[in-house]
Amino acid sequence: MVSIARKNLLEDVPRFLVAQAGIMFAVTLVTLQTGVLNGFTRSTVLLIDQSKADVWLASDRMVHFEYTEPLTVSQLNAAKQMEGVERAEAISINSWRWYPADSPESSPMRMIGFDPNGQLFVPGNIVKGNLKELNKPFTVMVDESRLEELHVNSVGQQGKVESLPSRVVGITQNTQSLVAAPFVFTSLDNANTYSGAGFTSRVNCQVGAGGQLNCTTVYEENSASAKANVPPIKPLGLTDPISYVLIKAKPGQDIEALKKQLTQTIPGTVAYTTAEMSQKTAAYWKIRTGVGVILGMGAVVGIIVGMVVVSQILYASVSEHIKEFGTLKAIGASDKVLYGVIVEQSIWMAVLGYIPGMLICLGVSAAVAGQGIIILITPGAAVGVFGIIVGMCVGSAFLAIRKVTRIDPAIVFKA
Secondary structure, eight states, X not given: OHHHHHHHHHSXXXXXXXXXXXXXXXXXXXXXXXXXXXXXXXXXTHHHHHOOOSEEEEETTOOBTTBOOOEEHHHHHHHHTSTTEEEEEEEEEEEEEEEETTOSOOEEEEEEEEOTTOSXXXXXXXXXXXXXXXXXXXXXXXXXXXXHHHTOOSTTOEEEETTEEEEEEEEXXXXXXXXXXXXXXXXXXXXXXXXXXXXXXXXXXXXXXXXXXXXXXXEEEOHHHXXXXXXXXXXXXXXXXXXXEEEEEOTTOOHHHHHHHHHXXXXXXXXXXXXXXXXXXXXXXXXXTSHHHHHHHHHHHHHHHHHHHHHHHHHHHHHHXXXXXXXXXXXXXXXXXXXXXXXXXXXXXXXXXXXXXXXXXXXXXXXXXXXXXXXXXXXXXHXXXXXXXXXXXXXXXXXXXXXXXXXXXXXXXXX
């Protein structure tokens, strides 16, 4: 029966190629859509997953990693004194603007402050520079995938964060979220100092012709930071804002009990394990933003198109060989045997369409990786797509199988 399936499959090469093109389209669309979704989601939790914390202490109004209400240093100190806590470190997340020294174009950015001497927060893989350099005043590290956006060419380049000076002392990898402004890393004290920089605004209103009131907003640099040649670094005080407290539990400490103790002792907070924090952020981008639905719809379109093409090809193939199937039935072949021929043909179509389609996807994934775009194609995802494509092709054979079940063996003897 295998020879009959192959013969029917390759008898009309142009039709066979059309069918394979449809299957390849389905493979590439499903794989790339799911890969983009997985890669996109993965990028939003890179910094969470790379951390070495057991527990993340956040505001009880936290939505996801980048969007939260501030905590204070006093809450950090309270966590440090908690029984069962071996180590506690703060990180801060703020949105500022970056002004490169050699370009008039400014860029929005996310500044992440952390303790360069700490152990719990990992700012990716540092490929250039030294982490300890962030202990120096007005120094930052940037992610390699966003250098062009920030107009940064190399380590040592100067710029400004709002109105304060800044010097790039390192370049890192595997930190950047695809949906966020460029991540810029610095020490907590530097981040706290930058938070006092920036601009103040005032509104000028004048009465124009006809008595109409015209108002314009004028932005001015904060005088303290704009006039100081070397502004002093502002260490974190008890009331200064931070975003999260990262906690390392003592050996043998029950993590769930520690989470409960933290939230009961420190008002306005909620505690997550690193896995829970990652899951909450990923779920926000997948579900609440609708990204998962949109990409999922694209994958469904690919499956539908593939099914239509394959089912039409198989149905036409059976129609053209209806007498051969009638002959098999006349000499005693069971319906199971006839079904086997069609299913065999559909599986061959799935395999021969899957292999080149997956190779195309792997090539695309490698080509865009250098641009910071993650198309995550895991072995599990590849196997899952193969199962979908086989199911699609076998399911598409249903119409052809229905036609075979209604074959009258007497058709062999008709002129």
